[in-house]
Each structure stands twice: as structure tokens, then as C-alpha cells.
Amino acid sequence: MKDSKKLNVSAIKDGTVIDHIPAENLFKVLSILxxxxxxxxxxxxxxxxxxxxxxxxIIKVSDKYFExxxxxxxxxxxxxxxxxxxxxxxxxxxxxxxxxxxxxxxxKCVNPKCITNNDEIVTRFNVVEKSKVALKCHYCEKITDQExxxxxx
Amino acid sequence: MKNKSLISxxxxxxxxxxxxxxxxxxxxxxxxxxxLKGKVIATLFFEPSTRTRLSFESAxxxxxxRVIGFTDATSSSVSKGxxxxxxxxxxxxxxxxxxxxxxxxxxxxxxxxxxxxxxxNAGDGANxxxxxxxxxxxxxxxxxxxxxxxxxxxVGDLKYGRxxxxxxMAMSHFNTTFNFISPVELxxxxxxxxxxxxxxLKYYEHTDFTDIISRADVVYMTRxxxxxxxxxxxxxxxxxxxxxxNSMLVNTKPNMKIxxxxxxxxxxxxxxxxxxxxxxxxxxxNGVYTRQAILASILGLK
Numbered sequence: 001m002k003d004s005k006k007l008n009v010s011a012i013k014d015g016t017v018i019d020h021i022p023a024e025n026l027f028k029v030l031s032i033l034x035x036x037x038x039x040x041x042x043x044x045x046x047x048x049x050x051x052x053x054x055x056x057x058i059i060k061v062s063d064k065y066f067e068x069x070x071x072x073x074x075x076x077x078x079x080x081x082x083x084x085x086x087x088x089x090x091x092x093x094x095x096x097x098x099x100x101x102x103x104x105x106x107x108k109c110v111n112p113k114c115i116t117n118n119d120e121i122v123t124r125f126n127v128v129e130k131s132k133v134a135l136k137c138h139y140c141e142k143i144t145d146q147e148x149x150x151x152x153x
Numbered sequence: 154m155k156n157k158s159l160i161s162x163x164x165x166x167x168x169x170x171x172x173x174x175x176x177x178x179x180x181x182x183x184x185x186x187x188x189l190k191g192k193v194i195a196t197l198f199f200e201p202s203t204r205t206r207l208s209f210e211s212a213x214x215x216x217x218x219r220v221i222g223f224t225d226a227t228s229s230s231v232s233k234g235x236x237x238x239x240x241x242x243x244x245x246x247x248x249x250x251x252x253x254x255x256x257x258x259x260x261x262x263x264x265x266x267x268x269x270x271x272x273x274n275a276g277d278g279a280n281x282x283x284x285x286x287x288x289x290x291x292x293x294x295x296x297x298x299x300x301x302x303x304x305x306x307x308v309g310d311l312k313y314g315r316x317x318x319x320x321x322m323a324m325s326h327f328n329t330t331f332n333f334i335s336p337v338e339l340x341x342x343x344x345x346x347x348x349x350x351x352x353x354l355k356y357y358e359h360t361d362f363t364d365i366i367s368r369a370d371v372v373y374m375t376r377x378x379x380x381x382x383x384x385x386x387x388x389x390x391x392x393x394x395x396x397x398x399n400s401m402l403v404n405t406k407p408n409m410k411i412x413x414x415x416x417x418x419x420x421x422x423x424x425x426x427x428x429x430x431x432x433x434x435x436x437x438x439n440g441v442y443t444r445q446a447i448l449a450s451i452l453g454l455k
Contacts, residue, residue, distance in 0.1 A: 113278050115259040119237055139259025140280055141161070143344075 015040070015062040017084040018074075023047050025077040026057035028151045032073050032106055033066070040064050053080065073106055075099040076133060077151065099130045107135060108150040114140040123152070155453035158265035158272040162283040162319045167326040170290055176446035176455055177291050177439070184442060188454045189218030195248040196222035197240070198275075199231060199255040204415060204437060205275050205285070209252050212444040221248060238267050245269045250452060271451050279315050285414055286319040288443040292436040293324075293371055296410040300327040304368055308334045309375035309395050309420060311341040316414045317375060321345055331356035332365065336391040338382055361394050367404045372397070374413045374420050374433075398422040402430055412436050 026046045041062040050056035075097040085093040103125045109116050116123045125135035133146045223229040245268045254275040261274035276282040294300050307317045333341045377395050382388040413433040449455040
């Protein structure tokens with residue numbers, strides 16, 4: 001083969017491809033989906049050119065199909081992410097992610113005086129705005145906006 | 154409302170407010186009863202408070218209930234490093250209801266989720282203090298004979314004052330016209346103005362109220378604290394603008410009343426105290442009746 005030096009990021013037989021992740025958020029996505037505890041074959045690519053995002057990242061996970069609730073969690077850091085569901089090398093379904101109505105245990109509350117920042121308590125937010133993400137803390141009622149959003153994991 | 158915790162003023166509907174106020178009116182006529190006989194109520198004050206704790210304990214004692222608890226965190230196992238979860242779960246075994254104040258925001262909501270008995274929030278940091286709001290509503294209705302269509306002046310620190318925010322939310326059910334009087338640095342936050350806009354309610358913002366106070370039905374005063382100002386010069390320039398004195402009350406409406414959540418520092422001159430329009434000490438007394446109503450309603454006794 002002439003093109004033998006080309007990096008082999010091959011297609012997967014069965015599983016999920018998550019595309020259009022902003023490059024700077026790849027590792028947040030990995031941690032939100034807790035992929036490190038998964039034993040499947042995985043390939044990550046990052047800092048790839050994208051017309052839409054500038055630099056994008058991509059994740060390919062073999063033999064793994066995400067539940068909607070699970071995958072929608074990444075919408076906070078990768079709102080444009082696209083999913084390709086692969087079966088026998090063919091894309092059998094395409095999905096987009098959607099910001100959920102409730103966000104549990106992913107984001108840190110912006111309020112230093114919130115009980116969740118002072119005791120071992122799982123954070124919980126109601127999503128009050130989806131286009132420019134705004135999260136209202138279930139406990140202290142303060143708003144955490146996109147600009148101040150910190151991912152816990 | 155039976156067995157339901159009261160954490161935020163938004164936990165209650167307009168109908169719930171009216172029910173509590175009617176009940177408080179009954180308790181005012183007959184404040185000493187024994188309907189709480191055999192009940193044990195825990196007052197857990199993780200930070201000190203005089204008025205709120207004593208008014209709760211007075212409400213409980215006058216109804217024949219017993220009080221257990223602590224008055225600051227240093228005299229509890231919190232000082233040994235116990236988590237809120239453990240304190241609440243333990244204390245819930247010993248009582249029928251928990252009243253708690255805590256310096257951290259959201260602590261009362263969390264306590265209500267781990268407690269096996271109902272929780273009443275007596276203040277969680279700068280977040281919520283719903284029994285204060287209900288006693289404010291009671292005081293307004295009692296002095297104005299109605300809650301509808303009033304002109305409410307909120308004066309002082311409108312940025313950080315939790316009492317004014319909760320009062321605004323509660324009064325927004327009653328077609329209130331709001332006048333916000335504050336230094337520029339301590340203006341009413343936008344989220345509350347947007348909330349009123351969405352309801353189509355009128356509000357006006359001012360930096361001084363000497364010329365407009367004649368329009369007020371209720372003037373709700375709050376403390377302007379020096380430490381809230383980033384620029385101390387600004388504080389010195391504006392501090393006297395938000396002090397109420399007797400001469401300002403000359404042309405006010407006959408029904409007008411002055412409310413204040415207390416403690417007062419200097420924002421209401423002591424010469425106002427003797428004026429018949431001063432209502433803040435009676436307002437504090439109304440706290441007992443309102444809390445009796447809340448306790449009785451949550452314990453399912455009324």
C-alpha cells in the first residue's frame with residue numbers, strides 16, 4: 001500500500017461515533033460519559049479541522065449504544081454533537097443531543113455559599129434556559145450560566 | 154400543606170398564603186391554646202438569630218408544645234464535624250417538626266429531603282426566609298384591610314435583601330404597584346424586574362423617595378450596610394438618603410404604614426417610633442401568630 005503512513009482511525013463494525021465535539025471539551029465529554037470504566041475498543045481524535053467548530057474532536061466506541069438520558073448529559077459541553085449509530089459498518093441512525101430538563105451531578109454550583117459546595121451532596125439543577133444554557137440550583141436557587149459552568153468530574 | 158416542608162415562599166400558592174393569614178388571624182384572637190400538647194419541635198439554629206428563634210419558640214410555647222434544639226452551631230455536634238445529613242436524620246427521630254436556620258444556601262431544602270419529619274426554613278443564608286414573608290403579608294393585610302392593588306415602596310438594599318425579594322414574589326399575586334428606592338449600587342436585580350414585566354405589573358425605580366412617599370400605602374424599609382459598597386465614598390454620599398424621619402411622613406396617606414424586618418440600625422429615626430404610622434414592632438409580634446398558623450397547618454392540627 002502506498003499510503004501506509006496514514007493514521008489508521010478505521011471505521012467501527014458496531015457501536016457509536018460521536019462527532020462534532022468542540023476540541024477543548026473532548027476530555028470533559030470522556031469524563032461525563034465515564035468512558036474510562038468501559039472495556040470496549042475506543043478511538044479518540046482531536047484538534048481536527050471543522051468548518052463549523054474550528055477544531056473538533058471525535059469519539060468512536062465499539063459495541064456501545066448510549067441511552068438518550070446518558071448521552072444528553074454531554075449537551076452541556078458539546079451542544080452540536082452528532083451521533084452515528086453503526087451496525088455492521090453501516091450508519092443505521094443519526095442522532096443529535098438535546099439539553100435535558102434536569103442536570104444531576106455533572107456541574108458545580110457557582111455559589112460558594114451553596115450547601116452543595118460545602119457538604120458531600122450531589123448537585124441538581126433545573127435547566128431554565130437551553131439556548132444559552134442557564135441552570136438553576138435545586139438547593140440554593142442561584143443561576144449558573146454557561147460562562148461560569150464548571151464540570152465536576 | 155399538611156406534612157409538607159416550607160422551604161421557599163414559592164412552595165405556597167396564593168390560596169395557601171390566604172389560608173395561613175386567616176389562620177393567623179384566629180391565633181391572634183386566641184394565642185394561648187394547647188393544640189401542640191404532646192408535640193416536640195426542634196429549633197436548630199446553626200447560626201444565631203434572636204427574633205426568629207424567640208418568636209418561633211414563643212409560638213410553640215403558647216400552643217403548649219415542647220422545644221428542643223440548639224442556638225448556635227458551636228453547642229452542637231456540628232462543631233465535631235458532623236454533616237448536616239447526619240444531624241438532621243438524628244434529630245428527626247426526636248421530634249415532630251424541625252425549624253432550622255443555617256448560614257449555607259440550600260441547606261434547608263437539602264434537610265427537607267433527608268428528614269423524616271417536615272422542615273420549616275427559618276433562613277438559609279441569603280436565600281429564603283418564608284415565614285418572614287408570610288408575617289409581612291399578614292402585617293400588610295391587617296393594616297390595609299386588603300392585599301390587592303396596593304402601592305408598595307421597597308427601600309434600602311434591594312440587591313442583597315432576601316426579604317424584599319421574597320416579598321416581591323409573594324405580592325406579585327395581588328396586582329401590586331412596586332416602587333424600588335435604593336442606591337444605584339444596590340438596585341433591584343434584573344431577574345425580578347423581568348419577572349414583573351412578564352406578569353405585566355408596574356414598577357418604578359428611584360434613588361430618593363422624599364418627593365414620592367405621599368403615594369405609598371406601605372413603606373418597607375431595609376438596612377443599607379456599609380460593607381455592600383465597593384466604593385466607601387458612594388456609601389457616605391448616599392447613606393442619609395435612605396433614612397426615614399418624622400418630617401417625611403407629614404403628607405403621607407392616612408392608611409400608610411412603615412414596616413421593617415428588624416433589626417434596625419439607623420435607617421428609621423427613633424422619632425418615628427411614636428408615630429402612628431410606625432408598625433415594625435407590631436409586625437414582629439405578628440410573627441408569633443403567623444408562625445403559630447404555619448406550625449398548626451403543617452402538623453395538620455388546623
